[in-house]
Amino acid sequence: MKETLVEKADKLAGYTTFILIFLGVIQIIFGEYFSRSIALTANGIDCIGDGFVSAVVWIGLMFFKRPADKRFHYGYYKMENLASGIAAVVMIGLAIYIAYRSINQLMDPNPIETPLIGAILALIAAIIALSLGFYKFRKSKKSKMGSVKLEAFNTIKDGTASGLTVVALILSSQGILIADGIVGLIIAIIIITIGFAAIKESSYILIDACDGECVDISFSIKQIAQDFKEVKSANIVRLRKSGPIFQGELEIEVSDDMTIKEFNKIKENINNKITEIFPEIERVTITAKTKD
Structure with missing residues (x-):
């Protein structure tokens, strides 16, 4: 039963990796070269970062399935916690970059070109990410795996960020230029909050702390x-x-x-x-x- 749940989580992490990276690349290209939107570019970077997070979790789950051997007497279970910690560090690094770009946009707001097309792209990304995220969250409850839960929250967060990007682009189309920078900053804060919580949880487990x-x-x-x-x-x-x-x-x-x-x-x-x-x-x- 446990192996079946791990295999399903493994496949989900693999699918999510490619889907999020693809969505991220599309949004970055459009955000940087067509609409000039910081929020859309930030959301694209966030998507690719989340895809990388899914890839790290995917690799961690591949190790997790290995049986105990002469070198690792207790099995490879903690690879899953190590994967969670690495994924969280990547998330925080990306958040700092997004925050930097957002602050610059707030200090010197620039008009957004073709915001409605960008909003449609972000809406598609939001629907896909939220659907994947909530599905994985239900599965993570059964598997009780921290990295799978982190990845599920990360994907839901990505869908939420895409939804906020839609709002920012619509407001920008109405002349409220600071909306782009504000949403970018909100996305960065959300990422940092989730990242630090994940690092704390995985660190406690790696040093065999017993609490809660x-x-x-x-x-x-x-x-x-x-x-x-x-x-x-x-x-x-x-x-x-x-x-x-x-x-x-x-x-x-x-x-x-x-x-x-x-x-x-x-x-x-x-x-x-x-x-x-x-x-x-x-x-x-x-x-x-x-x-x-």
Whole structure:
């Protein structure tokens, strides 16, 4: 099931890469050489940047599907988080350039040529990007993959930016020239906000930080173990998130006279209960200690 979801996410990321880059190139060419619109050019750059983000996620998912080997004992799950971080850095870099161009336009507004044709191009890009983005967002909920969710938000953001570009070009056609620069700046701020949030999330996972959802799951695992009458207490729960899955350790206190066979049985029962409630947990290593 997990492999099927990854394969679907992989294909979606691949399709999105080519679609967004194509839309971006068309908008940049028209924005730079025909309409002279900063917002349309910025949106085109944003589209290509988002296409590159999708490409990075695509490559990350290709590594993600590899099984564990002699070099990577825990598999390639964290490649997905690394891909998220790299994609976010690219997004922020592009946003800074867009902000620079937008500020220049605000300080020295230039008239837009053929704004309505540009608005039609941006509208087509908005419809395609929003359709792809919301579809991928629904899929990301099932896969629980951070990079897929980032890519979905990124594509939705791209569609929203295209919609704002439509508004800017229509306003520019009515003589409100600063609309072009304002929308370009708004697009840059949106990109930076999403980018920093993604860097924070992926960085936490890469250094095995456990907060938010991870803390809640740790508490629940402890409660699950303590519900078994053979377990006197659950002392230590350590969880680490890799991509969409969790791996962890659990230390339980049992009676001095418990046999290895009995312990293996209770360990199996605890693991089965944990994975039944939390299917995203791939493995929990359970160790026993007796009261000193």
